Structure formats: C-alpha cells, structure tokens
Amino acid sequence: MDKNTFQPQSIDQLSDQYDLIIVGAGSTGLVAALQAHELGLKPVILEKMDRLGGNSNRASSGMNAAETETQLHHHIVDSYEAFYNDTFIGGDKQNNKAMLRYFTTHAALAVDWLSDHGIELDDVTITGGMHTKRTHRPSSMAPIGNYLVTSFLKLIEAAGIPVFNQVDVKQLLTTNGRIDGVNAQDRDGNVHQIHAKAVVLATGGFGASKAIIGKYRQDLVHYRTTNQPGATGDGLKLATDVGAGLVDMNKIQVHPTVQQDNDHAFLIGEAVRGEGAILVDADGKRFVNELDTRKNVTDAINRLAHPSAYLVFNQGVRDHAKAIDFYDSIGLVIHGATIDELAQNIGAPASELTQTIKHWNQAVANHDDEQFHRSTGMDRDLSQGPYFAIHVAPAVHYTMGGIKVNQLTQVLTDAGQPIAGLFAGGEVAGGLHGDNRIGGNSIAETVIFGRQAGQQVYKYITD
Numbered sequence: 001m002d003k004n005t006f007q008p009q010s011i012d013q014l015s016d017q018y019d020l021i022i023v024g025a026g027s028t029g030l031v032a033a034l035q036a037h038e039l040g041l042k043p044v045i046l047e048k049m050d051r052l053g054g055n056s057n058r059a060s061s062g063m064n065a066a067e068t069e070t071q072l073h074h075h076i077v078d079s080y081e082a083f084y085n086d087t088f089i090g091g092d093k094q095n096n097k098a099m100l101r102y103f104t105t106h107a108a109l110a111v112d113w114l115s116d117h118g119i120e121l122d123d124v125t126i127t128g129g130m131h132t133k134r135t136h137r138p139s140s141m142a143p144i145g146n147y148l149v150t151s152f153l154k155l156i157e158a159a160g161i162p163v164f165n166q167v168d169v170k171q172l173l174t175t176n177g178r179i180d181g182v183n184a185q186d187r188d189g190n191v192h193q194i195h196a197k198a199v200v201l202a203t204g205g206f207g208a209s210k211a212i213i214g215k216y217r218q219d220l221v222h223y224r225t226t227n228q229p230g231a232t233g234d235g236l237k238l239a240t241d242v243g244a245g246l247v248d249m250n251k252i253q254v255h256p257t258v259q260q261d262n263d264h265a266f267l268i269g270e271a272v273r274g275e276g277a278i279l280v281d282a283d284g285k286r287f288v289n290e291l292d293t294r295k296n297v298t299d300a301i302n303r304l305a306h307p308s309a310y311l312v313f314n315q316g317v318r319d320h321a322k323a324i325d326f327y328d329s330i331g332l333v334i335h336g337a338t339i340d341e342l343a344q345n346i347g348a349p350a351s352e353l354t355q356t357i358k359h360w361n362q363a364v365a366n367h368d369d370e371q372f373h374r375s376t377g378m379d380r381d382l383s384q385g386p387y388f389a390i391h392v393a394p395a396v397h398y399t400m401g402g403i404k405v406n407q408l409t410q411v412l413t414d415a416g417q418p419i420a421g422l423f424a425g426g427e428v429a430g431g432l433h434g435d436n437r438i439g440g441n442s443i444a445e446t447v448i449f450g451r452q453a454g455q456q457v458y459k460y461i462t463d
Contacts, residue, residue: 026054028426029202035454059145060269065107091434127439179421206233248401255397284353402430425449
C-alpha cells in the first residue's frame with residue numbers, strides 16, 4: 001500500500017463522538033493520531049482535501065536531529081546544544097526558546113520512535129544554516145515526505161484509525177470554555193456535528209493564501225508558492241474564533257531554489273546542495289555560499305541582474321540525491337555530457353562555467369572556499385561528468401508564523417492562557433523557527449510535536 005491506494009472511510013461511517021478530533025492529515029496529524037491511539041485513545045482524522053499528506057508530501061531533504069545512533073554510525077559527533085545554536089542563529093535569535101529547547105532535545109527520541117515503527121532514517125546529509133550533518137533520511141535517499149506519509153498511512157490502516165477526506169472543519173465547538181467538538185461539512189455540503197474531549201489542529205500553514213500573505217507581507221504577494229493548494233490557513237481562523245492568539249505572522253519564508261518554468265512550482269530540495277551542488281548566475285559564476293540560510297541565499301539571488309540562477313551538479317551528486325531522478329522525469333533537469341555542453345544548454349559562457357567549476361574543485365580539495373567561505377556540503381567535487389543543471393528562482397515556501405502555542409502544543413490566548421481542550425502542532429503553530437526556518441526542521445517539527453500533541457491530549461483527558 002502507498003498513500004495513493006490508502007482508502008479513507010466513507011462519510012456514512014463518521015461517528016458523532018470520538019476521544020480526539022485531529023484536523024489535518026499531514027505528517028503532524030498522522031503522528032498525533034498514532035501516538036494518541038498507542039496511549040489508548042480513539043482519534044479521528046478529518047482532512048478537507050481529497051489527497052492525504054498535505055505539504056508533508058512535498059518535503060524532500062530529511063529530518064533534523066542531534067545525538068542519534070545514525071549520526072554515530074556515520075562517525076558524526078553532535079550535540080543538542082549545537083543543534084539549538086544553529087537553529088537559534090538561523091532564526092535570527094527570534095525563536096520561541098522554550099519550544100526550541102523541547103524541539104532540539106526530543107528530535108533524537110522522535111527518530112527512535114520512527115525506528116520502533118519500522119521507519120528507518122539511517123543516512124544523513126546537511127542543509128543550509130547547519131554546521132553538522134544531522135538531516136536524517138532513509139538510506140534509499142527517497143524524498144522524506146513521501147517516505148513518511150506512506151509509512152504513517154500503513155500504520156494508520158493497521159491500527160484501524162478512521163480517516164475521512166473531503167471533510168472541511170468549519171467551526172470549533174465550546175462548552176463552558178472547553179473545546180469539545182467541531183462542525184464539519186462533507187463533499188455534498190452536509191454539516192456534521194462531531195463531539196470529542198479535545199481537538200488537535202494540524203492544518204498546515206498559509207503559504208497558498210495570497211489573501212493572508214498580502215495582509216502581513218504585501219511585498220511577497222507576487223511570488224509563486226511551493227505549497228499544495230490546501231495550505232490556506234484555515235486553522236488560524238478556527239483558532240482565533242475561539243480566542244487564540246497569533247504570533248510571527250509576518251515571518252514568511254521564501255525558498256531560493258524553486259523550479260518554476262512550468263505550470264507548477266517545484267521545490268528543489270536543499271539536499272542537492274548539501275550533497276555538493278553549486279549555484280551560478282547567468283554568466284556561469286558563483287555568487288553566494290550555497291548553504292547559507294534560505295533567507296541569505298534568496299537575498300543573493302534577488303540581487304542578481306536577473307533574479308534566477310542555475311543549480312549545477314554532476315552524476316556524483318545526483319547519485320546521493322535521488323529526488324533528482326524525479327525532477328528529471330518531469331523535465332526539470334538540463335543535461336550536458338561536458339561542462340562546455342552544459343554551458344551551451346543553459347546559455348552561459350563555457351569559459352566562465354569551466355573556470356567556476358575548476359575553482360570549486362580546488363576549494364573542495366583544499367577544504368577552503370576562499371570565495372564565499374562555504375564549509376559544508378563539500379564531500380565530493382564536480383570533476384567528472386556528466387553534468388546537470390536546474391533553473392531556479394525564489395518562491396514562497398513556509399510560514400513561520402501561526403497560532404500561539406507553548407512547548408506542550410497547548411493553544412494560547414494573546415495573554416498566554418491555554419484554551420482548554422485545544423492543541424496545535426506543525427506549520428499551523430508559530431514561534432519555533434523565528435525569522436527563518438532551517439531545512440530539515442519542518443519534518444522534524446511534525447514528528448516531535450505530533451507526538452507531543454498526542455501525549456498532551458492523553459494527559460489532558462486522563463488527568
């Protein structure tokens with residue numbers, strides 16, 4: 001079974017009573033349901049879209065964690081503190097410190113939890129803004145999102161957890177100040193009142209809503225988005241309608257490497273650069289430390305005369321970033337048997353691209369990038385063909401802001417008071433990432449805080 005063959009239940013099987021309602025069937029929602037089920041609760045998952053998985057389906061690089069067995073097997077000695085510092089500095093020191101501390105000290109446990117469920121992340125790579133290889137992925141190097149969503153749906157099916165798609169939650173229900181259910185509309189327009197002891201919002205961000213983006217960041221409305229169409233911020237309205245606060249709503253991440261020459265914008269995952277790719281401008285010249293933060297790489301591309309670039313790599317890099325095979329299958333990859341041929345195919349001067357790759361190979365050999373001080377993603381050079389390139393430009397990718405929560409996933413009012421019975425995790429929740437999200441932290445967030453939501457709902461219900 002994969003996520004495309006998983007069959008949600010028919011609407012006539014929807015009950016009016018569960019222990020827990022989870023709104024959203026991305027990674028956060030699926031993990032929260034599994035964790036709650038393992039603790040003896042009876043959850044239900046409601047998803048407004050036809051397809052399950054949300055934006056998690058599109059994640060490609062991996063899941064960040066420190067002090068893991070996988071790292072030690074690869075002779076990498078890491079620490080929670082180093083993970084915290086990289087993320088804190090990457091977020092311009094604007095992260096919610098309590099959430100960040102919980103996140104960085106529970107990521108390794110989340111990797112262990114996955115392993116306990118037969119989901120092995122036994123390889124590591126690196127993403128921009130990190131100084132250590134801590135981005136965990138399967139050794140098949142399959143894109144992390146598809147791998148996790150498919151695995152979670154197998155577990156959901158085995159556990160008999162009910163999942164309903166095309167059911168749109170319109171309102172949270174409240175009794176005596178406690179959230180105790182939802183009103184939801186099915187695909188035929190029928191409204192269902194469903195009661196529960198708690199609700200978890202796992203509805204994702206608002207990266208596909210130009211209306212919300214325009215309200216907080218009018219300067220970003222012109223960008224395309226990497227988000228799936230359902231990422232419209234529905235959870236924000238559900239939460240604020242019952243008194244929740246919002247945080248960091250102007251903190252919207254633009255991803256630097258998005259291929260958008262076609263009808264759809266395709267994110268080119270950071271693992272491609274992490275495995276050794278470089279970025280060049282229209283003249284075939286490097287212009288940035290490719291593994292700086294997403295914000296800084298985006299700014300560098302936007303300063304070019306033509307704000308787009310080419311991601312350049314060879315077969316050696318491609319062998320370590322299997323997502324490239326998918327990019328190639330849909331026509332996003334430009335080929336060249338030699339550097340000269342690749343230069344011709346991207347319209348860059350062959351002499352300049354040749355010189356650029358020569359300098360890069362020297363930097364890798366010397367472990368010293370004098371031009372842009374890159375120090376990671378330098379395990380292999382670009383000395384052997386064939387060569388490849390992908391045309392990329394920035395696009396809206398992730399919304400760091402969202403519902404005000406604490407590290408327990410409790411939804412808070414503006415004044416910081418928990419709203420009884422309401423929890424939220426994943427991209428719908430704001431504060432963890434500060435002003436910039438590090439690649440590999442979003443998938444980690446879904447597993448860490450999905451588990452936390454399941455645990456805290458159990459504690460809330462049984463206390």
